[in-house]
Amino acid sequence: LLSLGTGTTSEFDKTHTAEETAKWGALQWMLVIQQMTEAASSYMTDYYLSTVFQDLHSQNNYLRVQENALTGTTTKADDASEANMELLAQVGESLLKKPVSKDNPETYEEALKRFAKLLSDRKKLRANKASY
Secondary structure, X not given: OEEEOOXXXXXXXXXXXXXHHHOOOHHHHHHHHHHHHHHHHHHHHHHHHHXXXXXXXXXHHOEEEOOOXXXXXXXXXXXXXXXXXXXXXXXXXXXXXXXXXXXXXXXXXXXXXXXXXXHHHHHHHHHHHHOO
């Protein structure tokens, strides 16, 4: 299973003081809660799936690709400017070089190549079985 995320910000990782949040209105609270809810849903789904695949001793058959530190215009879903597309391409290129996790030193590029080979091998196997 290859799970491709659209990226998240580290915006809600910021800490806020009680004095700061006491001045927030309903709109500010709604925006923060929406960000937290969306991120929590993504993180929990990834956690659940990775745990299931580990329990089945198939952890090499699950990969989540997600950049969790988007900043600036790369966080705007409605910015399709050429400059922003170039920034997003740079984010993707950088992500390919990162390790999958602290427990798995394999880079995303290596993991994606492994997945492509696995899928190709399985397709060939199915084609060979169909020809019998």
